[in-house]
Amino acid sequence: MVPPAHASECDEVKAGSGLVPPGSENVWDHRDPGFRTLAELEAIAARRTMGHVWAYIEGGAGEERTLAANRAAFRRWVLRPRVLEDVSEIDLRTAILGNRTRAPVFVSPTAYQGEVHPDAEVGTARALSAAGLLGTYSTLSSSSLEQIAAASHGPAPWFQLYLQPDFAVSASLARRAEKAGFSAIVLTADVPVLAVRDRQAEGGFAIDSSVPIGNGRDILPPSREPELQGEVYRLRSEASQTWDVLDRLRESTGLPLIVKGILTAEDARRAVAHGARGILVSNHGGRQLDGAPASLDALAEVVAAVGNSAEVYLDGGVRRGSDVLIALALGAHAVGVGRPVLWALAAGGESGVRQYFALLTTELATAMALVGRRRIAEIDRTLIGPAPGPARLGERGPDRADGP
Ligand SMILES: Cc1cc2nc3c(=O)[nH]c(=O)nc-3n(C[C@H](O)[C@H](O)[C@H](O)COP(=O)(O)O)c2cc1C
Numbered sequence: 001m002v003p004p005a006h007a008s009e010c011d012e013v014k015a016g017s018g019l020v021p022p023g024s025e026n027v028w029d030h031r032d033p034g035f036r037t038l039a040e041l042e043a044i045a046a047r048r049t050m051g052h053v054w055a056y057i058e059g060g061a062g063e064e065r066t067l068a069a070n071r072a073a074f075r076r077w078v079l080r081p082r083v084l085e086d087v088s089e090i091d092l093r094t095a096i097l098g099n100r101t102r103a104p105v106f107v108s109p110t111a112y113q114g115e116v117h118p119d120a121e122v123g124t125a126r127a128l129s130a131a132g133l134l135g136t137y138s139t140l141s142s143s144s145l146e147q148i149a150a151a152s153h154g155p156a157p158w159f160q161l162y163l164q165p166d167f168a169v170s171a172s173l174a175r176r177a178e179k180a181g182f183s184a185i186v187l188t189a190d191v192p193v194l195a196v197r198d199r200q201a202e203g204g205f206a207i208d209s210s211v212p213i214g215n216g217r218d219i220l221p222p223s224r225e226p227e228l229q230g231e232v233y234r235l236r237s238e239a240s241q242t243w244d245v246l247d248r249l250r251e252s253t254g255l256p257l258i259v260k261g262i263l264t265a266e267d268a269r270r271a272v273a274h275g276a277r278g279i280l281v282s283n284h285g286g287r288q289l290d291g292a293p294a295s296l297d298a299l300a301e302v303v304a305a306v307g308n309s310a311e312v313y314l315d316g317g318v319r320r321g322s323d324v325l326i327a328l329a330l331g332a333h334a335v336g337v338g339r340p341v342l343w344a345l346a347a348g349g350e351s352g353v354r355q356y357f358a359l360l361t362t363e364l365a366t367a368m369a370l371v372g373r374r375r376i377a378e379i380d381r382t383l384i385g386p387a388p389g390p391a392r393l394g395e396r397g398p399d400r401a402d403g404p
């Protein structure tokens with residue numbers, strides 16, 4: 001259960017809602033993270049995070065059309081409640097690629113967690129271990145993958161791979177992850193080059209070797225922009241790697257492969273043809289192709305294309321228990337959460353992350369009770385319908401008011 005925030009912190013939250021600039025508090029500590037709702041969490045995180053880091057976390061690509069679309073897509077669905085069902089016991093447990101987990105939610109990979117709190121990925125891993133949930137950790141983690149694996153005592157974590165210019169380095173990262181105890185490789189396929197991210201650029205956060213990463217000096221972040229050479233723009237050499245890189249990775253490691261960043265049926269089929277065991281429908285949280293569809297809007301097409309040949313997951317805009325329910329009703333096997341985990345880390349390190357997942361899973365259990373379902377396997381398409389008319393549910397802001 002989420003403990004009540006201290007009165008003084010409530011006052012802080014009110015004062016912080018939009019009035020206090022991001023980063024003005026910048027406190028890293030282990031106090032009670034002190035949030036009771038998502039809105040409070042975001043407000044506290046904004047205050048405790050340096051302005052340029054906050055712009056990096058919150059921003060998306062270009063004018064943030066896709067970032068906004070991710071949230072808007074959830075508002076186009078309503079939940080269809082069923083009443084007078086026996087919902088005296090709700091069971092959120094499921095298995096993700098054969099790994100038992102306490103709920104169909106996992107942490108999507110986000111880079112540089114040490115920039116928001118010194119607990120960094122090790123704190124996230126500890127929190128998830130306590131919650132019995134699965135985490136995915138970035139190639140660009142602040143903690144090393146070995147430290148993360150050592151801190152993980154729940155479902156074995158997934159390692160997110162950014163292809164390196166030299167394939168041998170990618171393969172060695174995958175092998176390191178396997179040796180350390182990770183249970184899958186998540187190949188992020190939607191970053192042949194980093195997108196132009198206006199808000200981040202304005203904030204002054206640079207994704208380059210100036211930000212320390214835990215996996216070693218030879219590991220590179222994705223390249224920053226195409227370079228004009230003569231008449232053509234050139235990208236770094238990893239941008240030349242195509243689908244057979246999945247086959248090469250499968251030769252390098254026995255771990256199952258998941259491809260992250262798929263938004264079309266065509267690519268989903270190709271991923272499966274090259275041996276992917278999981279597809280993560282994602283637009284990178286609106287941070288890559290601005291104008292790409294909302295992840296939720298791409299989900300049904302991918303689910304239909306893949307059938308039973310791989311598990312399909314979704315991330316992008318998932319914030320609340322009701323979002324998880326909608327994505328599962330549309331065919332996702334499990335859903336990933338990105339930014340809220342960073343908010344939670346910023347608010348209270350490991351204990352902030354624990355508290356966020358307590359909030360999320362309690363909300364999911366509540367939503368299940370209200371739609372009359374006791375088990376994850378009982379969630380189906382009949383639980384949702386299109387929101388009526390132009391005045392969509394949640395137009396006032398779904399993170400604040402869900403009705404009486
Ligand atoms: C600050 C930040 C850093 C991210 N870093 C990575 C990364 O290193 N690798 C990756 O595959 N995705 C990365 N992502 C994308 C997330 O894995 C995920 O797709 C996205 O955050 C989901 O959307 P949400 O933030 O709305 O939940 C990052 C996202 C954010 C916000």
